[in-house]
Amino acid sequence: xxxxxxxxxxxxxxxxxxxxxxxxxxxxxxxxxxxxxxxxxxxxxxxxxxxxxxxxxxxxxxxxxxxxxxxxxxxxxxxxxxxxxxxxxxxxxxxxxxxxxxxxxxxxxxxxxxxxxxxxx
Amino acid sequence: xxxxxxxxxxxxxxxxxxxxxxxxxxxxxxxxxxxxxxxxxxxxxxxxxxxxxxxxxxxxxxxxxxxxxxxxxxxxxxxxxxxxxxxxxxxxxxxxxxxxxxxxxxxxxxxxxxxxxxxxxxxxxxxxxxxxxxxxxxxxxxxxxxxxxxxxxxxxxxxxxxxxxxxxxxxxxxxxxxxxxxxxxxxxxxxxxxxxxxxxxxxxxxxxxxxxxxxxxxxxxxxxxxxxxxxxxxxxxxxxxxxxxxxxxxxxxxxxxxxxxxxxxxxxxxxxxxxxxxxxxxxxxxxxxxxxxxxxxxxxxxxxxxxxxxxxxxxxxxxxxxxxxxxxxxxxxxxxxxxxxxxxxxxxxxxxxxxxxxxxxxxxxxxxxxxxxxxxxxxxxxxxxxxxxxxxxxxxxxxxxxxxxxxxxxxxxxxxxxxxxxxxxxxxxxxxxxxxxxxxxxxxxxxxxxxxxxxxxxxxxxxxxxxxxxxxxxxxxxxxxxxxxxxxxxxxxxxxxxxxxxxxxxxxxxxxxxxxxxxxxxxxxxxxxxxxxxxxxxxxxxxxxxxxxxxxxxxxxxxxxxxxxxxxxxxxxxxxxxxx
Numbered sequence: 143x144x145x146x147x148x149x150x151x152x153x154x155x156x157x158x159x160x161x162x163x164x165x166x167x168x169x170x171x172x173x174x175x176x177x178x179x180x181x182x183x184x185x186x187x188x189x190x191x192x193x194x195x196x197x198x199x200x201x202x203x204x205x206x207x208x209x210x211x212x213x214x215x216x217x218x219x220x221x222x223x224x225x226x227x228x229x230x231x232x233x234x235x236x237x238x239x240x241x242x243x244x245x246x247x248x249x250x251x252x253x254x255x256x257x258x259x260x261x262x263x
Numbered sequence: 264x265x266x267x268x269x270x271x272x273x274x275x276x277x278x279x280x281x282x283x284x285x286x287x288x289x290x291x292x293x294x295x296x297x298x299x300x301x302x303x304x305x306x307x308x309x310x311x312x313x314x315x316x317x318x319x320x321x322x323x324x325x326x327x328x329x330x331x332x333x334x335x336x337x338x339x340x341x342x343x344x345x346x347x348x349x350x351x352x353x354x355x356x357x358x359x360x361x362x363x364x365x366x367x368x369x370x371x372x373x374x375x376x377x378x379x380x381x382x383x384x385x386x387x388x389x390x391x392x393x394x395x396x397x398x399x400x401x402x403x404x405x406x407x408x409x410x411x412x413x414x415x416x417x418x419x420x421x422x423x424x425x426x427x428x429x430x431x432x433x434x435x436x437x438x439x440x441x442x443x444x445x446x447x448x449x450x451x452x453x454x455x456x457x458x459x460x461x462x463x464x465x466x467x468x469x470x471x472x473x474x475x476x477x478x479x480x481x482x483x484x485x486x487x488x489x490x491x492x493x494x495x496x497x498x499x500x501x502x503x504x505x506x507x508x509x510x511x512x513x514x515x516x517x518x519x520x521x522x523x524x525x526x527x528x529x530x531x532x533x534x535x536x537x538x539x540x541x542x543x544x545x546x547x548x549x550x551x552x553x554x555x556x557x558x559x560x561x562x563x564x565x566x567x568x569x570x571x572x573x574x575x576x577x578x579x580x581x582x583x584x585x586x587x588x589x590x591x592x593x594x595x596x597x598x599x600x601x602x603x604x605x606x607x608x609x610x611x612x613x614x615x616x617x618x619x620x621x622x623x624x625x626x627x628x629x630x631x632x633x634x635x636x637x638x639x640x641x642x643x644x645x646x647x648x649x650x651x652x653x654x655x656x657x658x659x660x661x662x663x664x665x666x667x668x669x670x671x672x673x674x675x676x677x678x679x680x681x682x683x684x685x686x687x688x689x690x691x692x693x694x695x696x697x698x699x700x701x702x703x704x705x706x707x708x709x710x711x712x713x714x715x716x717x718x719x720x721x722x723x724x725x726x727x728x729x730x731x732x733x734x735x736x737x738x739x740x741x742x743x744x745x746x747x748x749x750x751x752x753x754x755x756x757x758x759x760x761x762x763x764x765x766x767x768x769x770x771x772x773x774x775x776x777x778x779x780x781x782x783x784x785x786x787x788x789x790x791x792x793x794x795x796x797x798x799x800x801x802x803x804x805x806x807x808x809x810x811x812x813x814x815x816x817x818x819x820x821x822x823x824x825x826x827x828x829x830x831x832x833x834x835x836x837x838x839x840x841x842x843x
Contacts, residue, residue, distance in 0.1 A: 155661070161668040168675040227664040228656060229704050232713040234726035249667035249697055 148174045149194040149256075150220070152183035152209065154202050162196060162251050169253020180204035184212055192220050194256065197242070199226040199233065210241040221263075223256055270324070274317045277333055281313035284340040291347030304496035305343060312336025315503030327378025331371050332503055338364035354413040359400055365436070366392040369443055372468045376461055376509065376598070384446065391439035395432050403428040433479050440472045453577065454598065460545070461598065464505035471498035523612045533564035536616050540593060543609050548578075550594040551613070561592060581610050583617060591617045634814075638747070641812040645750050648711040655707045663703060667696035712753065720749045724756055724774060731760045733769050733789075739776040744783065744835050751809050751833055752776065752785055755817065758802045759787040759829045767791025767827055782815075783835050788828040795821035803829075 149171045151159050163173045175190045177183035180201045187195060195213065199206035210222045222242040229247045230237055237245040244259040285306040292302045313336035320329025342364065345357025369392040373385040380386050404416040406425035447469045451462050474495045481491070523543040533551065541549040552561035552569045563569045572578040572594060579597040583590045593613060599606050670693040677686055715723040721739040728735035743749070756774055763772045769791030777784040807817050815833035 157665055158668070161665065161672055164672045165668065165675060168672075227660050228707075228713065229701075231704070231708055231726060231730060232717075234714045234718055234722045234729075236718060236722070248664045249671075249700055251668070252671070 146170060146172050147193040148172045148190070149196055150175045150177065150183070150186055150190055150192040151196045152177040152180070152186070152201065152206075153196070153198040153225075154178050155198075158198075158248060162248075165251060166196075166253055166256075171253055171256075178202075180206075180209045180212075183209055187213060187220060194243075195220045195222045196251070196256075197222050197224050199224055199228075207236055207239070207241070214241040221260065223259060225251060267324075271321070274320060274333075277337065278313060278317055281310060281336060281340055284337075284344045285310055288340065288344045288347060291344065295347075301492060301496065304493060304500065306340070308496050308499040309336045309340035309343075311500045311503040312339065315507050319506060326376070328371070328374070328376060328506070329378075331367065331374070331378055332506065335364050335367040335371055336503075338367055349411065349413065351413045351415045354409075354411070355404065355415045358409075358414065359404055359416075360396075362396040362400065366396050368468065369439070372443060372447060372465050372472075375465045375506075384442075388439055388442050388446065391435060391442070395436045395439065399428060399432045399435070403432060437476055437479065440476055444469045444472055454596070461509050464502050464509060467498055467502050467505050471495055471502065474498065523609060536613070537564060540609055540613060543612070544595055544599055544605065546596045546599060548596060552592040552594060553617075554589040554591060556588075561589075581606050583610060583614050590614075590621075634812075637812045641751075641809055642747055645711075645746060649716065652707045652711040652713065655703060655710070656713075660700065660703055660707065663696055663700040667693055667700060670696060715749055715753050716746065719743045720752055720776065723749075723753050724776065727753075727757055727760055728774065731772070732764050734771040735760065735763075735774060736771070737774045739774070740778060742778050747813055748783060748833050748835050751806075751813055751815060752783055752831070754809065755785060755806050755829070755831050756787060758806055759827075762795065762802070762827070763787075763789045763791065766795065767793075769826070778835070781834060783833045785831040785833070786828065788826060790826050792823070793821045793825045793827050794823040795819060795827045806831075 147170075149166060151162050151166075151173060153159050153162070153176075159176045163176070166173055171194070174192055175186045177186045180203050183195070183197070183201075197206045197209055201209065206224055206226075210224065213219050213222060224237060224242045224245040225248050226232070226245075227248045230245055233245070243263050246255050246259070288306055289298065289302065292298065312332050316329050316332025316334075316336060318329070319326065319332065323329060338360065342357055342361035345353050346361060348354060348357070366389060370380070370389045373388060374380050380389065401416070403425055404414060405418055406421045406428060407414060408417050408420040408422070408425075447462075447465050451459055451466060454462060474491060478491050478495060523539050533553075537549065537551045540551065541547050550563065550569075552563060552571065554560075555562045558568070561569045561571060571580050571592060577597050578594055579600050581593045581595065583592065591613065593606075593610060595606070670689055674686065674689040674693060677689065712723055712726075714726050719741065720743070721737075721741050724739055725737055728737045744752070756776075760772065760774070763769050767789050769789035772787065772789040775784075775786045777786075803817070803819065810817050810831060810833060813833055815831060817829065817831040819827065819829050821827040
């Protein structure tokens with residue numbers, strides 16, 4: 143049996159963090175932390191070393207893409223899943239830049255969706 | 264005398280009298296001996312003045328010159344004819360007034376071309392002539408005894424006294440003539456080109472006077488020189504004809520006004536306009552001044568301040584006004600005021616040009632303002648679209664996401680337990696929420712694609728191409744442009760690709776965006792059925808308006824069966840490279 147994956151949620155919307163935590167925990171993820179913006183998110187990754195990061199594209203201080211790039215430089219990187227209440231069409235090819243595992247619109251967030259990205263990647 | 268018909272009758276009567284006097288003079292001299300050339304020339308000189316004077320009088324009723332010429336001719340003929348009549352009273356009066364015409368002639372020369380004397384000196388000269396031919400002539404008649412003895416005034420016949428008076432007369436009239444010649448030549452020298460030409464008759468008159476003086480000089484040394492007298496008479500015949508010549512020239516100038524109006528219609532430059540006005544008025548010294556309201560003074564065509572000449576400087580000002588305020592001024596030779604009609608028509612043509620300029624400037628300013636406001640409206644619309652998209656995202660979109668997630672959380676909480684109907688209901692609700700979210704996102708994307716502002720035209724178009732159902736190749740660089748340009752370009756391409764999928768039945772399409780020097784060239788073509796009509800459907804029409812707001816253009820070529828090609832040109836502000 144596989145080790146349960148850990149995940150950090152970086153999003154400024156507390157409602158979303160709660161819902162995502164509920165859903166992901168129901169799907170067998172361990173939500174080891176939450177962060178409200180890019181800076182605290184990077185600190186949390188440093189401290190917690192999660193397997194996954196669920197990263198909102200539109201953070202209050204810095205774009206999610208920027209956070210993903212920083213994580214990729216400061217390896218060993220967690221697997222980054224970008225998310226947004228907009229869909230992929232709003233971001234185009236920036237989503238497939240390589241630093242992130244993939245993109246899931248917020249309402250599609252689930253353990254299954256994240257594992258599907260891992261299988262694809 | 265104010266009734267035109269009466270004046271015409273008066274003129275006809277004068278011409279008849281002049282004809283009769285001339286005929287009488289020819290008959291009278293014919294009785295005394297063989298007809299001499301001198302007599303014929305004398306009659307012709309009188310007729311010339313009367314005929315040309317009547318003609319000028321008819322053409323220019325307000326000008327005193329015409330009646331004055333008639334008077335000179337009549338006095339000339341009358342004096343000479345009366346002296347032929349062997350009646351003592353008629354003969355004496357005839358002799359007395361024989362030379363009265365010279366005073367009229369002096370008045371004519373000095374008052375040309377208006378018929379009005381200009382200065383005290385002019386009046387003094389005419390006075391000298393009058394003094395010689397009226398009182399001095401009378402004095403001379405008191406002593407002079409003619410061969411026929413018909414002088415009824417000869418109360419103290421004395422050949423020597425008559426000789427003395429005659430010498431005084433010749434001396435004084437020579438002095439007056441010299442003054443007159445001096446004034447006329449000086450006036451001619453001080454005049455500008457057109458006026459010089461106009462003064463031809465006066466010069467001829469001055470020449471005639473000089474010849475007359477020479478003849479008198481010969482006479483004082485008891486020499487008679489017949490050809491000289493004939494020459495004087497010939498010049499006196501020529502003077503009225505020269506006046507008519509000048510008149511005809513003025514008529515030709517009216518033709519020049521017609522040319523001027525045509526020239527003005529072609530909105531000439533200020534320099535060309537000045538030249539055209541100068542040509543039409545025959546005054547090369549003519550200047551044009553424009554009123555500058557901001558500076559509260561006149562400026563020349565080069566924008567330099569300009570003083571209008573004062574009265575009495577030989578220059579005159581014809582003002583062009585609009586609603587009582589000065590608009591422009593024509594500065595021309597004062598002599599042209601004798602042709603008020605001509606100056607008025609030239610001023611009208613000038614008014615046309617000035618009005619043209621003013622209206623053009625007004626329209627340009629309005630057009631500039633309309634274009635600016637149109638661009639502002641489009642820009643404001645774009646800003647508003649961005650705001651609406653952001654509001655949708657921050658509001659309804661977030662809430663629908665939350666609702667959808669909450670339903671999923673609830674569904675997950677139920678697991679396989681609970682009422683199956685509730686489970687199904689939750690599943691359906693989650694689907695509904697997802698569908699609503701998808702529709703809302705489509706709407707937001709249509710209002711304003713975030714990718715356009717975030718990543719630029721290139722990526723936005725790539726993204727568009729990715730979601731178009733037919734195969735779309737995109738050729739575009741990473742340059743960024745102003746939001747207005749990117750917005751216009753994006754919506755053109757978006758509308759074109761929508762049409763490709765909706766109507767064209769195409770298998771592939773191609774989008775090319777080329778950044779040229781000062782504009783963006785966009786081309787979208789497909790291999791579909793063609794036949795697209797830009798007039799049907801408001802989509803492309805609206806795009807044309809949006810492009811026009813940026814001074815851009817759009818063209819659609821869509822022959823039936825030949826695919827559709829849309830090309831657009833959008834002027835750009837200097838493109839900036841996308842941040843890496």
